[in-house]
Amino acid sequence: MNNTPTPHELRAGLVKQLRDQNAIRTDRIADVIGSVPREVFAPEASPADAYDPNRAVVTKRDPHGLAISSVSAANIQAVMLEQGDPRPGETVLEIGSGGMNAAYLAELVAPGGTVTTLDIDPEVTDRARRLLADTGYAGVHVVTADAEYGAPDRAPYDLIEVTVGAPDIPPAWLDQLAPGGRIVVPLRLRGLMRSFLLVREGDHLVSHGYELCGFVPMQGAGEQREHLVLLHETPNEEVGLRLDDGDQVDIEALRGALASPRQEAWSGVTVGGEEPTHDLDLWLATAFDGHARLTATVAARDAGIVASASPLGVATLVVGGTFAYRTVRAVDDSRTRFELGAYGHGPAASAAASKLVDEIRTWDRKHRRGPGARIEIHPAATPDSRLPAGRVVDKTHSRISISWPGQQP
Numbered sequence: 326m327n328n329t330p331t332p333h334e335l336r337a338g339l340v341k342q343l344r345d346q347n348a349i350r351t352d353r354i355a356d357v358i359g360s361v362p363r364e365v366f367a368p369e370a371s372p373a374d375a376y377d378p379n380r381a382v383v384t385k386r387d388p389h390g391l392a393i394s395s396v397s398a399a400n401i402q403a404v405m406l407e408q409g410d411p412r413p414g415e416t417v418l419e420i421g422s423g424g425m426n427a428a429y430l431a432e433l434v435a436p437g438g439t440v441t442t443l444d445i446d447p448e449v450t451d452r453a454r455r456l457l458a459d460t461g462y463a464g465v466h467v468v469t470a471d472a473e474y475g476a477p478d479r480a481p482y483d484l485i486e487v488t489v490g491a492p493d494i495p496p497a498w499l500d501q502l503a504p505g506g507r508i509v510v511p512l513r514l515r516g517l518m519r520s521f522l523l524v525r526e527g528d529h530l531v532s533h534g535y536e537l538c539g540f541v542p543m544q545g546a547g548e549q550r551e552h553l554v555l556l557h558e559t560p561n562e563e564v565g566l567r568l569d570d571g572d573q574v575d576i577e578a579l580r581g582a583l584a585s586p587r588q589e590a591w592s593g594v595t596v597g598g599e600e601p602t603h604d605l606d607l608w609l610a611t612a613f614d615g616h617a618r619l620t621a622t623v624a625a626r627d628a629g630i631v632a633s634a635s636p637l638g639v640a641t642l643v644v645g646g647t648f649a650y651r652t653v654r655a656v657d658d659s660r661t662r663f664e665l666g667a668y669g670h671g672p673a674a675s676a677a678a679s680k681l682v683d684e685i686r687t688w689d690r691k692h693r694r695g696p697g698a699r700i701e702i703h704p705a706a707t708p709d710s711r712l713p714a715g716r717v718v719d720k721t722h723s724r725i726s727i728s729w730p731g732q733q734p
């Protein structure tokens with residue numbers, strides 16, 4: 326007897342898993358993900374991998390092995406479709422083309438809607454065009470272009486869905502968006518990426534929620550990579566700081582700091598082992614002037630150089646030649662609850678660790694059960710007086726204000 330599941334069974338299984346993960350929230354998205362043949366849009370993968378809800382199928386890497394094109398994991402495709410909520414008759418632009426997500430969009434805007442998908446890479450657009458034609462979605466317009474300039478020919482768009490990590494919002498996206506139109510975009514902000522739903526209000530965009538995500542980086546005119554500075558390096562052991570938004574640090578002083586004994590501070594705030602702390606990370610990223618992410622290899626952690634081995638990095642406060650990073654310690658023998666704290670290194674290690682812990686307590690008191698951050702994205706020339714209160718992150722094209730409304734008493 327052949328136990329290999331049919332594509333139909335794989336699709337039904339995927340929809341169930343995505344509902345269980347709360348990635349699918351509405352029947353419309355369930356119906357579409359339950360009907361488009363993923364296995365045809367990801368011929369590079371086995372059917373089981375194509376229908377793995379959490380697995381992206383990498384279709385292209387750069388000479389260093391970094392993934393630069395993929396068919397995104399079904400989980401994040403579903404989440405972003407829920408965020409953007411494409412409606413019948415709408416005009417949609419997808420930035421970053423794999424074919425699969427464009428097919429989902431085409432189903433959702435039918436009847437009467439149009440989908441344009443653009444990619445900077447002609448190999449990617451050739452592949453997408455072929456797969457879309459093979460599966461009956463030849464009506465999707467496939468354009469080879471740099472996202473920095475959008476796709477003016479079919480503008481204005483009701484929805485722009487960006488499926489590549491964006492360091493900024495280019496002016497073309499706002500110009501090509503209809504009044505009240507939406508952008509769903511994986512935006513990198515202070516080293517963290519979140520998929521924001523942004524709604525156009527006149528000359529600016531206002532967030533209406535965000536979700537955790539990870540995406541390949543933007544190429545072309547808008548490319549702005551994070552940079553990594555190494556504080557410690559042997560063949561196996563590596564400790565570094567990831568910096569974003571052009572931030573600079575005193576590398577020599579911080580190398581010396583890492584070599585000095587650490588100081589610790591504990592918050593009294595505990596979290597369950599499975600409890601997400603993404604919003605705490607976003608809070609810490611916006612709370613400090615000097616924010617970085619400490620990354621380390623497992624060997625560096627095992628050698629006791631730092632207490633964390635996160636490849637994406639943990640929230641770190643940098644003040645001159647001192648830094649302090651977020652850590653946890655188990656509060657019970659079964660290791661199900663953890664207290665949040667900080668380790669500091671450098672001349673002001675205790676003060677930096679205490680400051681980080683103070684912000685953990687503020688998050689716990691005021692924001693832990695709140696609605697999260699709200700961002701507004703204004704053109705780069707906007708004066709301070711026109712920005713809402715809160716931290717402002719200046720990018721090349723935009724000024725992004727981040728505030729935390731709905732504070733708990």
Ligand SMILES: C[S@@+](CC[C@H](N)C(=O)[O-])C[C@H]1O[C@@H](n2cnc3c(N)ncnc32)[C@H](O)[C@@H]1O
Nearest residue numbers: 394396397421423426444445472488489544545
């Ligand atoms: C994650 S893939 C897109 C996935 C796709 N939407 C799907 O169906 O799952 C991201 C794509 O963005 C493209 N990309 C990167 N920088 C770009 C730019 N400046 N303009 C247009 N496309 C870009 C890459 O070539 C890559 O194919």
